[in-house]
Amino acid sequence: ETGVTQTPRHLVMGMTNKKSLKCEQHLGHNAMYWYKQSAKKPLELMFVYNFKEQTENNSVPSRFSPECPNSSHLFLHLHTLQPEDSALYLCASSLGTSGTPYNEQFFGPGTRLTVL
Amino acid sequence: DQQVKQNSPSLSVQEGRISILNCDYTNSMFDYFLWYKKYPAEGPTFLISISSIKDKNEDGRFTVFLNKSAKHLSLHIVPSQPGDSAVYFCAAADAGKSTFGDGTTLTVKP
Numbered sequence A: 001e002t003g004v005t006q007t008p009r010h011l012v013m014g015m016t017n018k019k020s021l022k023c024e025q026h027l028g029h030n031a032m033y034w035y036k037q038s039a040k041k042p043l044e045l046m047f048v049y050n051f052k053e054q055t056e057n058n059s060v061p062s063r064f065s066p067e068c069p070n071s072s073h074l075f076l077h078l079h080t081l082q083p084e085d086s087a088l089y090l091c092a093s094s095l096g097t098s099g100t101p102y103n104e105q106f107f108g109p110g111t112r113l114t115v116l
Numbered sequence B: 001d002q003q004v005k006q007n008s009p010s011l012s013v014q015e016g017r018i019s020i021l022n023c024d025y026t027n028s029m030f031d032y033f034l035w036y037k038k039y040p041a042e043g044p045t046f047l048i049s050i051s052s053i054k055d056k057n058e059d060g061r062f063t064v065f066l067n068k069s070a071k072h073l074s075l076h077i078v079p080s081q082p083g084d085s086a087v088y089f090c091a092a093a094d095a096g097k098s099t100f101g102d103g104t105t106l107t108v109k110p
Helices: none
Strands: A004-007 A010-013 A018-025 A031-037 A044-050 A053-057 A064-070 A073-079 A087-094 A111-115 B010-014 B019-025 B032-038 B045-051 B056-059 B062-067 B072-077 B086-094 B097-100 B104-109
Touching (some): A018 A087, B019 B086, B019 B104, B045 B072, B072 B086
Parallel strands (some): A010 A111
Antiparallel strands (some): A031 A087, A087 A111, B086 B104
């Protein structure tokens, strides 16, 4: 596997379910990100991790819980979601979080989440 | 308040002609600008970038121009090819944190 991978690619869940999204990067990067892309809206940054430490939480509701056990893996734990949380969830990684060229992010293919 | 705006949701050009995608920003603290390209069912892929200390960066058929006084950047693709048809996102970074525009869907007609 190369680049940034995300599983599952598609997920349908009920509002009472608990599920997790997984992201793995094989690029030796130190920073990882979760983004949300809703229909007709720009990419919204959710969380940033740098060297496994969370450095950014963009006012995300607590029903989204990130976990970064190491620099290569990033999880997004989901519980009691709402239908409006249905979106494409993208994971990305970069060398670091500041300075050129650390800004260049490599994205995974995303998980299409539908909350019923 | 959206800090990065791509005011044209879509653009259609003929193969071989120039495609110009535009992006405006409001935050003068942004110091690095990037363009990403996204095909359906895939994540965005990095295309080209420019530092705020430059006004032009070229990579093959792709050139990015930055006008800091106008807080405007543009991506020129010449000549355009059908394979360039995709959604193009501009992003602006401040201390490594990137803010994305809404995207412009480019269609290159054969």
